[in-house]
Amino acid sequence: MSSPAKKVDVVDYGGGNIGSILRCLDRLGFSYRLTKTPDGKTPLILPGVGAFGSIMGNLAKLELKDRLRDIVKSGTPYLGICIGLQVLFEGSEEAPAVEGLNILPGRVVKFKSSPDNHSAIKIPQIGWNWVQSASEKFKKDGWRNGYVYFVNSYYPAPENEASVLYRAAYGESFAAAVQHENVTAFQFHPEKSGAFGQSMIDKWHETLALH
Amino acid sequence: MPAPGLCRRIIPCLDVADGRTVKGVQFTGLRDVGDPVELACRYQEQGADELMFLDITATHENRGTLVSMVEKVAERLMIPFSVGGGVRVLEDARRLLEAGADKVSINSAAVARPELIREIAEAYGSQCCVLAIDAKRKEIMADAKRKEITTDAKRKPNVDKPEWDVLTRGGRNATGMDALEWAKQAVALGAGEILLTSWDKDGTRSGFDLELTKAFATGLPVPVIASGGAKGPDSFVDVFQKAYADAALAASIFHDGEWTVDALKKELSTHGVTVRL
Numbered sequence: 001m002s003s004p005a006k007k008v009d010v011v012d013y014g015g016g017n018i019g020s021i022l023r024c025l026d027r028l029g030f031s032y033r034l035t036k037t038p039d040g041k042t043p044l045i046l047p048g049v050g051a052f053g054s055i056m057g058n059l060a061k062l063e064l065k066d067r068l069r070d071i072v073k074s075g076t077p078y079l080g081i082c083i084g085l086q087v088l089f090e091g092s093e094e095a096p097a098v099e100g101l102n103i104l105p106g107r108v109v110k111f112k113s114s115p116d117n118h119s120a121i122k123i124p125q126i127g128w129n130w131v132q133s134a135s136e137k138f139k140k141d142g143w144r145n146g147y148v149y150f151v152n153s154y155y156p157a158p159e160n161e162a163s164v165l166y167r168a169a170y171g172e173s174f175a176a177a178v179q180h181e182n183v184t185a186f187q188f189h190p191e192k193s194g195a196f197g198q199s200m201i202d203k204w205h206e207t208l209a210l211h
Numbered sequence: 212m213p214a215p216g217l218c219r220r221i222i223p224c225l226d227v228a229d230g231r232t233v234k235g236v237q238f239t240g241l242r243d244v245g246d247p248v249e250l251a252c253r254y255q256e257q258g259a260d261e262l263m264f265l266d267i268t269a270t271h272e273n274r275g276t277l278v279s280m281v282e283k284v285a286e287r288l289m290i291p292f293s294v295g296g297g298v299r300v301l302e303d304a305r306r307l308l309e310a311g312a313d314k315v316s317i318n319s320a321a322v323a324r325p326e327l328i329r330e331i332a333e334a335y336g337s338q339c340c341v342l343a344i345d346a347k348r349k350e351i352m353a354d355a356k357r358k359e360i361t362t363d364a365k366r367k368p369n370v371d372k373p374e375w376d377v378l379t380r381g382g383r384n385a386t387g388m389d390a391l392e393w394a395k396q397a398v399a400l401g402a403g404e405i406l407l408t409s410w411d412k413d414g415t416r417s418g419f420d421l422e423l424t425k426a427f428a429t430g431l432p433v434p435v436i437a438s439g440g441a442k443g444p445d446s447f448v449d450v451f452q453k454a455y456a457d458a459a460l461a462a463s464i465f466h467d468g469e470w471t472v473d474a475l476k477k478e479l480s481t482h483g484v485t486v487r488l
Contacts (some may be wrong), residue, residue, distance in 0.1 A: 126338065126403070128435050160410055169216050191289070197289070198289055
């Protein structure tokens, strides 16, 4: 498999902590453009942390809402991280009135805390959790199991179970990553998940040659 | 195959003064233990889950926080790290987060003006707003006096239920505020995590304050990082299994080379604590 040039557009939508993904891309030898106007051909990364409602608001303000949807529909590879995963869905319990990008069917829901026993499930989930590839297909594609770093109160509930790349458990089993056609997205932070997490970004980029 | 589920975190703490890492005993009597960037990388290789940098001179000398150190650390680290000390206004937090810190830890300034918590949480999210609390147990009465008062129904709750004071300004100022109440207020304002340091245990190497930690870990909906008193693996097993801490922070035992993070975590794993190995 020939590796395509390591070039990506990173969407600068005003979300938090974009720097950490840029430093990670530096370490991996990617060249990138931090941009509010992705060209639509270069593989795209939507990183970061933030609240669903305000991020969707930012995307709308930057006229990126329809643009991102069009780019993804045209087949350009997309990597979403954390909030970049959540916006792919129809909507979120975090801001029920706000519409997501509606690229993947399903909604984003909140972890259930156990009020009688706070020590069991804290929200947000903060820390390292074990992700396991959710199907034989993804195992065969070479997505390895391991520990990755999460910071999230919400997680995706995709309608299409076949799109679930990784599962993890936090009180309940939840989808930790999804992949459908040209869309790949992680609920965890690969850029903060040590060498294993960082390798996932390379892994994503290598698989682009297959599509 | 490791059991699925969230791991308990081990967080080495690097107290920083003048660009060097130091660790004091109850915050005085500093000993130089090295270059923070070098140490940070060493702990990352050892399997630290996260790192905490506390600029312990910032509050005292009104210095700016160590933004350039944070930039250097951020370049090298592939794991999350927090920075605290001297964060007084939103602008201080912004500079640290933009320099690459994943979280900022605030303490005295939040006590002086709790709205700072809300400002940071609204601007950057609760996940990067750690409230640090230095807690000191309220005076314990002599046993005889205690028994006597325990029989007095009116006084009973105060005696049976331990309470802790909030200290600020590096422990020099007792606020008279109840620590658990303060933590609850902070969570309501948007604090995403509580870094709970036992002033009674800090620097003593006599084990974590289990009673304090348990009261917070079971009384708050957000993760609690236990700090102060770290000893050997048993002290960590206790703070996770008996006091339900979500994470535990330590400095000296790592800086002195007494324990490496991976050796400690292997021990914890054999005692049934879920850790990342």
